[in-house]
Amino acid sequence: MHRVVIIGGGFGGLQAAKMLSRSAAQVVLIDRRNFHLFQPLLYQVATGGLSPGDIASPLRSILRKQKDAAVLMGTAVDIDVDNRKVILENGELEYDSLIVATGCTHSYFGHPEWELSAPGLKTIEDATGIRRKILFAFEAAEREANPERRRALLTFVVVGAGPTGVELAGSLGSIANDTLKDDFRSIRPQEARILLLDAAPRVLPTYPPELSARAEKSLIALGVRPILNCTVVGVDDEGLDIENGSGPGRIASHTVLWAAGVAASELGGVLSKRTGALLDKAGRVIVESDLTIPGWPEIFVIGDLAHFEQDGKPLPGVAPVAMQQGRYVGKLITARLKGTRVPSFRYLNKGNLATIGRASAVADFGFVRFGGHFAWITWLLVHLMYLVGFQNRLVVFLKWAYEYLTFNRGARLITGENPPLPRIVPPGPGSCEVAYISRRSPASGETGKPAAVS
Amino acid sequence: MHRVVIIGGGFGGLQAAKMLSRSAAQVVLIDRRNFHLFQPLLYQVATGGLSPGDIASPLRSILRKQKDAAVLMGTAVDIDVDNRKVILENGELEYDSLIVATGCTHSYFGHPEWELSAPGLKTIEDATGIRRKILFAFEAAEREANPERRRALLTFVVVGAGPTGVELAGSLGSIANDTLKDDFRSIRPQEARILLLDAAPRVLPTYPPELSARAEKSLIALGVRPILNCTVVGVDDEGLDIENGSGPGRIASHTVLWAAGVAASELGGVLSKRTGALLDKAGRVIVESDLTIPGWPEIFVIGDLAHFEQDGKPLPGVAPVAMQQGRYVGKLITARLKGTRVPSFRYLNKGNLATIGRASAVADFGFVRFGGHFAWITWLLVHLMYLVGFQNRLVVFLKWAYEYLTFNRGARLITGENPPLPRIVPPGPGSCEVAYISRRSPASGETGKPAAVS
Numbered sequence: 086m087h088r089v090v091i092i093g094g095g096f097g098g099l100q101a102a103k104m105l106s107r108s109a110a111q112v113v114l115i116d117r118r119n120f121h122l123f124q125p126l127l128y129q130v131a132t133g134g135l136s137p138g139d140i141a142s143p144l145r146s147i148l149r150k151q152k153d154a155a156v157l158m159g160t161a162v163d164i165d166v167d168n169r170k171v172i173l174e175n176g177e178l179e180y181d182s183l184i185v186a187t188g189c190t191h192s193y194f195g196h197p198e199w200e201l202s203a204p205g206l207k208t209i210e211d212a213t214g215i216r217r218k219i220l221f222a223f224e225a226a227e228r229e230a231n232p233e234r235r236r237a238l239l240t241f242v243v244v245g246a247g248p249t250g251v252e253l254a255g256s257l258g259s260i261a262n263d264t265l266k267d268d269f270r271s272i273r274p275q276e277a278r279i280l281l282l283d284a285a286p287r288v289l290p291t292y293p294p295e296l297s298a299r300a301e302k303s304l305i306a307l308g309v310r311p312i313l314n315c316t317v318v319g320v321d322d323e324g325l326d327i328e329n330g331s332g333p334g335r336i337a338s339h340t341v342l343w344a345a346g347v348a349a350s351e352l353g354g355v356l357s358k359r360t361g362a363l364l365d366k367a368g369r370v371i372v373e374s375d376l377t378i379p380g381w382p383e384i385f386v387i388g389d390l391a392h393f394e395q396d397g398k399p400l401p402g403v404a405p406v407a408m409q410q411g412r413y414v415g416k417l418i419t420a421r422l423k424g425t426r427v428p429s430f431r432y433l434n435k436g437n438l439a440t441i442g443r444a445s446a447v448a449d450f451g452f453v454r455f456g457g458h459f460a461w462i463t464w465l466l467v468h469l470m471y472l473v474g475f476q477n478r479l480v481v482f483l484k485w486a487y488e489y490l491t492f493n494r495g496a497r498l499i500t501g502e503n504p505p506l507p508r509i510v511p512p513g514p515g516s517c518e519v520a521y522i523s524r525r526s527p528a529s530g531e532t533g534k535p536a537a538v539s
Numbered sequence: 540m541h542r543v544v545i546i547g548g549g550f551g552g553l554q555a556a557k558m559l560s561r562s563a564a565q566v567v568l569i570d571r572r573n574f575h576l577f578q579p580l581l582y583q584v585a586t587g588g589l590s591p592g593d594i595a596s597p598l599r600s601i602l603r604k605q606k607d608a609a610v611l612m613g614t615a616v617d618i619d620v621d622n623r624k625v626i627l628e629n630g631e632l633e634y635d636s637l638i639v640a641t642g643c644t645h646s647y648f649g650h651p652e653w654e655l656s657a658p659g660l661k662t663i664e665d666a667t668g669i670r671r672k673i674l675f676a677f678e679a680a681e682r683e684a685n686p687e688r689r690r691a692l693l694t695f696v697v698v699g700a701g702p703t704g705v706e707l708a709g710s711l712g713s714i715a716n717d718t719l720k721d722d723f724r725s726i727r728p729q730e731a732r733i734l735l736l737d738a739a740p741r742v743l744p745t746y747p748p749e750l751s752a753r754a755e756k757s758l759i760a761l762g763v764r765p766i767l768n769c770t771v772v773g774v775d776d777e778g779l780d781i782e783n784g785s786g787p788g789r790i791a792s793h794t795v796l797w798a799a800g801v802a803a804s805e806l807g808g809v810l811s812k813r814t815g816a817l818l819d820k821a822g823r824v825i826v827e828s829d830l831t832i833p834g835w836p837e838i839f840v841i842g843d844l845a846h847f848e849q850d851g852k853p854l855p856g857v858a859p860v861a862m863q864q865g866r867y868v869g870k871l872i873t874a875r876l877k878g879t880r881v882p883s884f885r886y887l888n889k890g891n892l893a894t895i896g897r898a899s900a901v902a903d904f905g906f907v908r909f910g911g912h913f914a915w916i917t918w919l920l921v922h923l924m925y926l927v928g929f930q931n932r933l934v935v936f937l938k939w940a941y942e943y944l945t946f947n948r949g950a951r952l953i954t955g956e957n958p959p960l961p962r963i964v965p966p967g968p969g970s971c972e973v974a975y976i977s978r979r980s981p982a983s984g985e986t987g988k989p990a991a992v993s
Contacts (some may be wrong), residue, residue, distance in 0.1 A: 113975045118952075118953065119674060119678060119951070119952070119953045120951070135592075136590035136591065136592035136593065136950075137590065137950075137952060137954065138589075138590035138949055138952060139590065141952050142949075143722070143951045143952075145719075145722035145723070146722065146947065146951070149721040149722050150721070155725075155975045157681075157682070158681075158682075158953075159960055159963075173963060174960070175959060175961070175963065176962045178975060209952065209954050210955065220573060227611075227612075228611070228612070228613070228630075265599075267603040267604070268600065268603050269599070270609040476937070476938065476941045476945075476949045477949065479937060479941075480934055480937060480938070480949075483930070483933060484934070487930045493600065493930070495592055495928065495930045495931060495934075496590075496591075496592030497573070497600070498572075498591060498592060498595050498597075498663065499573045499574070499612075500591065500663050500664060500667075501664065505628070505629060506612065506613055506628070506629055508630045509613075509627060509629065509630025509632065510630065520609045521567045521609050521611055521632060
């Protein structure tokens with residue numbers, strides 16, 4: 086029996102596995118995790134709107150009815166292309182056809198050490214870690230009497246103004262201005278500074294300029310300050326060093342989030358070494374018109390890990406591209422086993438969407454571009470539609486409706502290990518008001534005085 | 540302004556804080572976490588039915604409207620009772636009245652090292668850790684070719700047959716027999732052995748014998764094997780050593796869960812040292828008829844940390860006791876500030892409920908005892924009613940309805956760090972079938988053959 090091994094259960098890998106259900110092939114889907122993650126909504130987990138379980142679906146559940154498909158939890162570390170074997174961290178697995186769909190991660194532009202201070206948003210653990218960081222900063226600020234440190238705790242920086250960065254910054258704006266509005270006694274969350282940095286001259290640089298302008302306006306309305314034409318030259322636990330038109334600068338911040346750059350997953354490099362495939366600058370594998378590696382017709386690379394040129398430009402690393410490529414490869418292998426052929430892959434762009442916090446989004450459908458409420462509703466519907474699992478759709482829909490009506494975000498849990506909290510000290514000259522130090526009622530007097538925070 | 544400091548935002552502390560909303564006092568609620576946790580449903584997070592966010596509610600949200608109440612995230616490490624100060628891990632806080640409500644944890648009967656191999660279920664992290672352990676055991680078994688190791692991976696032991704142990708074991712039965720039924724290709728989850736151990740001669744030993752018998756029958760129907768009159772004498776990562784009527788024995792298991800014993804939180808010992816208060820054997824503080832410490836009328840101990848005798852018996856460590864005590868202390872302090880008095884605390888027992896997996900429960904309302912479907916519906920309604928937050932109620936209700944109809948559990952995520960997975964080796968003589976080693980179709984032939992697992 087012809088065996089197709091798929092590495093990676095993201096959008097591309099999963100579509101390929103499903104498409105092979107009516108083929109004569111056996112499918113083994115390998116993933117490090119036991120679930121498919123709906124990454125476009127990961128930022129909502131990071132900002133306390135959704136729970137991890139809401140945007141994840143067990144891979145075994147998805148493929149349970151497909152009896153010729155097995156799911157294998159494990160990590161592929163190498164590929165023996167001559168003997169057609171995937172080398173796992175513990176064992177190996179033969180294949181007849183191989184589909185590599187292990188995606189991308191963020192790039193720290195040659196400074197991997199920045200990741201410790203400025204986490205990116207790729208996994209569930211990243212999301213709950215970022216959620217902890219954001220919420221913990223408000224908790225620490227509430228205890229902090231020193232005005233300078235309080236200001237640094239209430240400064241949130243998002244690096245990278247692509248769709249993820251814009252969505253993260255917009256959500257941070259909603260949290261500070263709406264969700265947490267009445268939650269604290271010593272600080273006013275509305276005084277938080279939310280900065281969105283990018284080296285490009287506009288937000289959403291891959292979108293048409295008119296939509297960038299629209300998004301920027303929405304962001305500013307949410308309390309986000311875009312800082313453009315600005316390069317990050319250093320990141321540490323206390324803030325970041327930047328370089329912009331007016332020279333070098335420093336931003337003191339305890340919460341720097343990274344949403345910039347693209348670096349292909351390591352299997353790209355492995356494939357290149359084993360097959361001689363060429364990589365682009367981000368480490369993505371340059372593939373043929375049928376998504377195979379030149380000279381290796383049984384090895385396919387799809388999704389964010391693939392560099393596929395169409396009309397002279399590489400396709401963007403978005404879910405629809407990965408899904409169409411997954412379905413294409415599934416069809417191609419099915420056809421091969423039947424002895425028929427399929428034409429080259431071609432991506433059909435159905436449009437791009439990015440949301441900017443509450444009730445605002447931008448949509449680019451090529452022939453028509455729009456923003457505002459209608460774009461937001463479109464965004465909601467498209468994302469609900471693609472979310473895997475009926476229960477997830479219903480729960481996410483409910484949580485969105487609830488958040489829209491009440492501004493509340495239910496999943497605001499600080500879990501895991503935290504750094505030490507600021508010392509509680511009696512207020513001295515020039516210090517901030519801390520409600521539980523004073524024996525006055527926290528509702529009266531100077532409580533929440535914004536003096537040193539603005 | 541009179542300041543009431545409450546340590547612990549569980550059922551007792553939260554009710555006390557709410558009850559003080561109409562008093563002349565200022566309230567500071569201290570908790571290590573930023574959320575109130577609905578602990579009675581924690582086992583459903585551990586078994587993949589609910590997400591952490593579904594059973595947790597941010598403390599600040601709950602008290603946001605109560606302007607004279609502040610929430611402080613922090614850990615109380617000591618109490619300076621003479622100067623009326625709570626000593627935090629970083630700073631200190633004065634009080635006029637103090638309510639200590641820091642609860643209990645499990646007791647490992649003098650063997651704290653067992654906790655590493657047999658985690659208890661008290662925090663969100665415990666729950667996601669146990670969820671990982673359970674699901675990972677099935678994943679590892681699917682890869683394991685050695686029949687003995689596979690059998691140990693598919694053996695789940697719950698120590699302690701009180702309500703938590705019964706609920707955990709019942710859920711494990713549902714997972715193995717229903718939820719995961721079609722999910723694997725090499726193992727049959729139905730072959731999993733689920734053992735429920737207790738030193739007592741019956742399950743739910745604090746319930747009337749007729750309900751214990753009923754619960755035992757339901758458990759057996761779910762595939763759980765109760766092993767009673769059985770003492771645990773050793774626990775390690777490979778299994779546990781037991782002692783029962785027929786002498787010592789050994790159970791090989793990779794998943795031992797602990798739901799036995801009660802140990803008061805450390806603040807009980809601290810209070811005893813500082814005030815001379817007496818502790819019971821579990822370390823709980825023995826309190827007066829008004830829940831104060833003898834000789835310290837401004838210090839209250841409530842909930843699981845308090846040992847309160849009523850009709851010659853200590854009250855059980857359940858949520859309704861803690862809630863009624865919290866409300867009582869809130870009322871008492873309010874009355875004191877007005878110069879009036881309240882009678883001694885008296886617990887009004889509205890009944891006990893325990894659920895045993897799908898559509899089965901036992902209820903003991905004193906005057907009436909029953910089990911089965913009706914007890915289960917009662918259990919559902921009572922738990923939904925006490926769950927904090929409208930959104931949580933709706934989402935939990937929906938997830939329960941969905942699970943009831945489809946047997947599916949949506950939150951089956953393996954997150955965090957895992958131990959190494961078993962090596963994938965070609966099957967030898969006497970080894971188990973592993974679907975992705977064989978090039979046969981996993982749907983055909985010997986796949987899922989239970990031979991070595993039963």
